[in-house]
Amino acid sequence: MSRPQPLSGFPELLPRQRIVELQVVDHLRRAFELHGFANLQTRAVEPMDQLLRKGETSKEVYVLRRLQADDRDTSDAELGLHFDLTVPFARYVLENAGKLNFPFRRYQIQPVWRGERPQSGRYREFWQADIDIIDQGELPAHYEVEVALVVADALRDLPIPAVRMHVNNRKLSQGFYQGLGIADTEEALRIIDKLDKIGADAVAKLLIDTVDATPEQAEACLKLASISAADTSFVDEIRALGVTDPLLEEGLNELAAVVDAAAKAAPGFVVADMKIARGLDYYTGTVYEVFIEGQEHLGSICSGGRYDELASDGKHTYPGVGLSIGVSRLLVPLLQSGALDATREVPTCVLVALANDDDRAAATGLAQRLRGRGIPTQVSPSAAKFGKQIKFADKRGIPFVLFVNDEGTQIKDIRSGDQVTIDVDAWNPPAEDLHPTIVTA
RNA sequence: GUGACCGUAGUUCAGCUGGUAGAACGCCUCGUUGUGGUCGAGGAGGUCGCGGGUUCGAGCCCCGUCGGUCACCCCA
Secondary structure (H helix, E strand, C coil): CCCCCCCCCCCCCCHHHHHHHHHHHHHHHHHHHHCCCEECCCCCEEEHHHHHCCCCCHHHCCEECCCCCCCCCCCCCCEEECCCCHHHHHHHHHHHHHHCCCCEEEEEEEEEECCCCCECCECCEEEEEEEEEECCCCCCCHHHHHHHHHHHHHHCCCCCCCEEEEEEEHHHHHHHHHHHCCCCHHHHHHHHCCHHHHCHHHHHHHHHHHCCCCHHHHHHHHHHHCCEECCCHHHHHHHCCCCCCHHHHHHHHHHHHHHHHHHHHCCCCEEEECCCCCCCCCCCCEEEEEEECCCHHHCCCEEEEEEEEEEECCCCEEEEEEEEEEHHHHHHHHHHCCCEEECCCCCCCEEECCCCHHHHHHHHHHHHHHHHCCCCEEECCCCCCHHHHHHHHHHHCCCEEEEEECCEEEEEECCCCCEEECCCCCCCCCHHHHCCCEEEC
16 A cells, blocks of 8 residues: 555645635735734744744754754754744744835745644644734834734634634733742743633632642732733732732833723724733744634634844844734634535636537637636536536536537536626636635535 | 554455465446446456464464554644
């Protein structure tokens, strides 16, 4: 059995699924460009020290090596495939700082790679659609609202279930833990993040065992994590817990500003949620996670945050804020379950039938006239029986077959069976048939 | 990296206490001799993931291996 087997974690789509994915990506592009984001493409590889600069993500990185590399040859810096688009972007900004105009906004839609064991909704190669705004020295807080609203726009009108963005602020959580007297606030954050998965009791136990929290401190952490609100009412709720800390205060003010502005601009999309802790460890303030409503257990389909220190050459710092939509995570499950599909598996709108093989030149001419007016057309592969040529179209979902016969030039809608004489230079398919479209189950 | 479960036509699956391979759908042909879909008849397609072992005999039992799914870790 030499037939290749699929490789787990490297999803590949069928043509009709890819049509859906392409249209979704086009939609995202349009939304990003409407907000003035310029596109950027960065190389697939980064030096390992760049990738590992922040945090212990090392085991997630695929390392690249030349087959002929000599063991003793250390002249080539070790290279790894990028695991997100933010780290390469930060590197790119530093590298091109002199040629870019700040604040700089860009979007990037590319594959990323993570060397982890795949499971449902988690892949080793997947696509991200990333937007970021980076400034020089200082990054105004209003950009934290803007990127959230761009994502709200981008995800609107997509044929996907309703989504909601949960927002928190790392200063708020870590300031709270700090004010409470917990030393390892990073680890506390990580534990709180497991709340939905393992439950409150297990989290409390972990806090007590791992970061030496007292039962009372653990209780307070859980109380904080339970707070969420679609408006700024969370501020008073948190203050009522009686913990004071300058960092907490800063976080409260920042989060309140983001939630307030977002609630006005996109009512119902953003909710402050104190148990949001995740994201890569370079985030320093606001953090975002977007979930499919009612499907929170599937994980976030988009996440991001503010990072003040990621892009820094020691002399200049370029703080940024951005969000990354997990295109594969969002679409692959919907495609594989059949919840999303395309109306056909080819772009072709018209198949030109062939009465006999000598007619191919004439048929090609007709096809070219249709293409000249933007109608995707292909000529039948052979002058087989007309029944077979119609079946060829039917199997691919091509809606129209063009015949040249005694009646003249006729077009048949193979769904209805209607066949009418047309003028090739004037006929147009219904707008919804010109290109494949997305259908939801 | 750790653990659990699973690998049989293109696909989804069945296959009894071990006795030499099945269904449905899909595909091809014909009925319908150049206008499909329905219906009917016929047909092609499998070294049962791979390697070894036990046995007179293995899809089935044992060992190994590769692959897949899920969970942990981490994250989109």
